[in-house]
Amino acid sequence: MVRSAPRQPVPARRADAERNIAAILEAATRLLSADPAASVADIAKAAGVGRVTLYGHFPSREALVDAVLEHAVGLADAVLDDPALDERPAPEAMAALLHSSWEVLDRHRRLFVAADRIMATERIREHHERPLRRVERLIERGRRDGDFRTDLPLPWLVTTFFSIIHSAAQERESGRLPAEDVERVLVTTMLSLLTSPA
Amino acid sequence: MVRSAPRQPVPARRADAERNIAAILEAATRLLSADPAASVADIAKAAGVGRVTLYGHFPSREALVDAVLEHAVGLADAVLDDPALDERPAPEAMAALLHSSWEVLDRHRRLFVAADRIMATERIREHHERPLRRVERLIERGRRDGDFRTDLPLPWLVTTFFSIIHSAAQERESGRLPAEDVERVLVTTMLSLLTSPA
Structure with a gap:
């Protein structure tokens, strides 16, 4: 993936990652405070990211x-x-x-x-x-x-x-x-x- | 069982049942207030009665x-x-x-x-x-x-x-x-x- 998209400058990728992390934390805060048993899959969905992306940032x-x-x-x-x-x-x-x-x-x-x-x-x-x-x-x-x-x-x-x-x-x-x-x-x-x- | 112990008078059997019920309620109150997930088996054990006896009084x-x-x-x-x-x-x-x-x-x-x-x-x-x-x-x-x-x-x-x-x-x-x-x-x-x- 990194090889097939070599032109994306590093700062943009970092900005993407930061946006994803912020979206995941916001969604996780919202879902977990409504239901402490909320699943990681639901949190990823609410954050608009894939589970692989979520686990990339938060391994567990x-x-x-x-x-x-x-x-x-x-x-x-x-x-x-x-x-x-x-x-x-x-x-x-x-x-x-x-x-x-x-x-x-x-x-x-x-x-x-x-x-x-x-x-x-x-x-x-x-x-x-x-x-x-x-x-x-x-x-x-x-x-x-x-x-x-x-x-x-x-x-x-x-x-x-x-x-x-x-x-x-x-x-x-x-x-x-x-x-x-x-x-x-x-x-x-x-x-x-x-x-x-x- | 009833036939093999025919001499036990009815009031005595009723008194037994009441003692068992009281013991079960006491044990259940104690165990469930300490741990809401306490099992029926543990409650029977703490009450000193068998599970069959417990289920005879409380079917579920x-x-x-x-x-x-x-x-x-x-x-x-x-x-x-x-x-x-x-x-x-x-x-x-x-x-x-x-x-x-x-x-x-x-x-x-x-x-x-x-x-x-x-x-x-x-x-x-x-x-x-x-x-x-x-x-x-x-x-x-x-x-x-x-x-x-x-x-x-x-x-x-x-x-x-x-x-x-x-x-x-x-x-x-x-x-x-x-x-x-x-x-x-x-x-x-x-x-x-x-x-x-x-």
């Missing part, structure tokens, strides 16, 4: 899921890594963070369900640590500043943060929570949880 | 899971159906309810994971409705009495009740939340969530 399902997680963590991290957040009081920063990133964080969680089936726990934990630490640091700052409660353990508050996002996503899917109410409900619930009762 | 895995759910709902309902709860202010009643029943409610939830794999959604929903309605009624009363918030939808508050219990159970299992802290953390979290900020 595990390698693909690993890359998808890395990609999703990168997206979540980019959203969470907003220097403006650090300058605002913790409750405001928390509200802004929920507004900007609850969907990214929930998609992220779904991908972990897919990963959980095929990857080593340690590798999954590494991926999970970064966004978790960012949320933890924000809650910690709120506690230091006297804005957030200190009568409940920090890890528990971090857990409820993710659990509340997960519940809201499920309620929206089932139609019990109208899409336009999700953000208000999330922010109100989370701030009540984090704010010490007077 | 579905019939067994259905009976286990019915049994678990009965237990949860018995704990929740405490007339004393109705006489106390809603926040106190909520704290008492969490104390008495969070473990029952969490076990209950795990059984639904097992049921989800083999039973029709409608049948599962019927089982789930009763305890859910009791929690809903308590929260509703608290809202009417001005003790609980009305700025968040009632179904959302019911969902977070179950989701918080589930998170606490997971945190305890993972060792991140010491067993002796679970109840205090649950009650504090739930009341913060239900109580409108001043």
Whole structure:
């Protein structure tokens, strides 16, 4: 194949490969977060590439899921890594963070369900640590500043943060929570949880 | 067999059957809540009965899971159906309810994971409705009495009740939340969530 198409310049081939990789990661993220059991064949089809091309870039399902997680963590991290957040009081920063990133964080969680089936726990934990630490640091700052409660353990508050996002996503899917109410409900619930009762 | 043991009186045989059924339900509840994929053979073994005896009482895995759910709902309902709860202010009643029943409610939830794999959604929903309605009624009363918030939808508050219990159970299992802290953390979290900020 390389010999029969010698005139295609290298940069164009590299651009093709990058386009394919981006399409595969986008399709894999979409399909795996909807159904953790989505097949590699379905992912290739949705990405508009052949299975051989997909396996050329990602030699196994595990390698693909690993890359998808890395990609999703990168997206979540980019959203969470907003220097403006650090300058605002913790409750405001928390509200802004929920507004900007609850969907990214929930998609992220779904991908972990897919990963959980095929990857080593340690590798999954590494991926999970970064966004978790960012949320933890924000809650910690709120506690230091006297804005957030200190009568409940920090890890528990971090857990409820993710659990509340997960519940809201499920309620929206089932139609019990109208899409336009999700953000208000999330922010109100989370701030009540984090704010010490007077 | 009946002919070769004709002297065993009928009440004794009935008592045997009831003991077997109780042992099977107890073992099935325990095994299925630890692992939703637990096999009928393992359940029979843990109950100390043969598979033939088990199938004599529960002709299919579905019939067994259905009976286990019915049994678990009965237990949860018995704990929740405490007339004393109705006489106390809603926040106190909520704290008492969490104390008495969070473990029952969490076990209950795990059984639904097992049921989800083999039973029709409608049948599962019927089982789930009763305890859910009791929690809903308590929260509703608290809202009417001005003790609980009305700025968040009632179904959302019911969902977070179950989701918080589930998170606490997971945190305890993972060792991140010491067993002796679970109840205090649950009650504090739930009341913060239900109580409108001043």
